Amino acid sequence: MTDQPAYPPKPRPGDRIAIVSPGFAGPGAFPLPHELGLRRLREEYGLEPVEYPTTRKLDATPAERAADLHAAFADPTVTAVMATLGGDDQITVVPHLDAALIRANPKPFFGYSDNTNLLDFLHRQGIVGYHGAALMTQLGRPHAVHPLTDASLRAALFTGGTYELTEAADTSTVLGRWEDPATFAREPAAEPATGWHWHRPDRVVEGTSWGGNLEILHWMAAADRLRPAEEHAGSVLFLETSEELPSATEVFRMLRNLGERGLLRQFPAVLVGRAMAWTFEHPHDAEGRARYRAEQRAAVLRALETYAPDATAVLDVDLGHTEPQLVVPYGGRVRVDGPARRITVTY
Structure with missing residues (x-):
């Protein structure tokens, strides 16, 4: 790990972007959002997507998926890399990665969840x-890419510099089925968003961002894949939970385990994504969705009170498994201005 993380060069319209499936090869099961995402990359973003042998291969081995990542990063004609989707076994791919090859060919990578x-x-x-903007979920969104997602993604992809995150006025929760063409012909239903919830907003914190999906971080800790806690001192932690809808008890326990590891106290500021609160398996109504999110917020604050009592926290931020979704730099600069209630990232 270096002391000065580097922002890779940005792609330009007309460039080639690698489309990879380091986790679940979603395009092999659900081609409709994949094809829509490819078309939008070409027609709306001016980028030429390039697929690899395992992009649509459902039974690809970890070594095969790692080989595609090596090919994508090593190809001098490819200027960015984007995941199709998340998954649940990317932890098995990482041991196959060639760190020297990737260090020698840095490129912007976009993905979240298992990524x-x-x-x-x-x-x-x-x-x-860049945590966010997977091809099938954000680029393959029914009807159109959400305007907030689009603005954030374009800034992260093409322009760089500082970017102020914007609270969403509404959020989409109830989803259509990806195998149904009718899903993609209409705007997803939306409900009013409750805004960001600020906790101890008495300071301004600026630091390097780290975090991601809470369940995946918990698995990484079990596999001893996390850096020593002290190396994160002064950073900004960001977390989010997945479509598996972990209970508030599970969220607290995962955070408690990270706290016992000495991690939580390293971060003077914490951003937590708005919890996904509906799936086909758990079709919560509006009251149930609100209750689920409130219980998760309470679980997070309970853990912070125990392990990081002085931290500034912002909950229900539009990051991770939420719609719209804002892109967060991973290892980049994030400024959390509590008194002004502003979050600014550097792309």
Whole structure:
């Protein structure tokens, strides 16, 4: 891990962007959002997507997926890399990665959820990645890319510099089925967002960002893949939970375990994504969604009171498994201005 993480050069319209499936090869199961995302990259973002042997291969081995990542990063004609989706076994891919090859060919990588594994790996190499904007979920969104997501992604992809995150006025929760073409013909239903929840907003914190999906970080800790806690001192932690909808009890226990590891007290500021609160398996109504999110917020604050009582926290931020979704730099600069209620990132 280097002391000065590097922002890789930005792609330009007309460049080639690698489309990879380091976790679950979602395009092999659900081609409709994948094809829509590819078309939007070409027509709306001016980038030429390049697929690899395992992009749509459902039974690809970890070594095969790692080989595709090596090919994507080593190809001098490819200027950015984007994951199709997340998954649940990217932790098995990381041991196959060639750190020297990737350090020698740094490129912006976009993905979240299971891609926390790869984002952390890049961070260890001193390369800034981008938590967010997977092809099938954000680029393959029904009807259109959400305007807030679009603005954030374009800034992260093409322009860089500082970017102030914007609270969403509404959020989409109830989803359509990806195998149904009718899903993509209409705007997703939305409900009013409750805004960001600020806790101890009495300071301004600026530091290097680290974190990702809480469940994946918990697995990484079990596999002893996390850096020593002290190396994160002064950084900004960001966390989010997945479509598996962990209970408030599970969220507290995972955070408690990270606290016992000495991690939570290293971060003077913590950002927590708005919890996804609906799936086909758990079709909560509006009251149930609100209750689930409130219980998760309480679990997070309970853990912080125990392990990081002085930390400034912002909950229900539009990051991770939420719609719209804002891109967060992984290993980049984040400024949390409590008195002004502003979050600014550096892309």
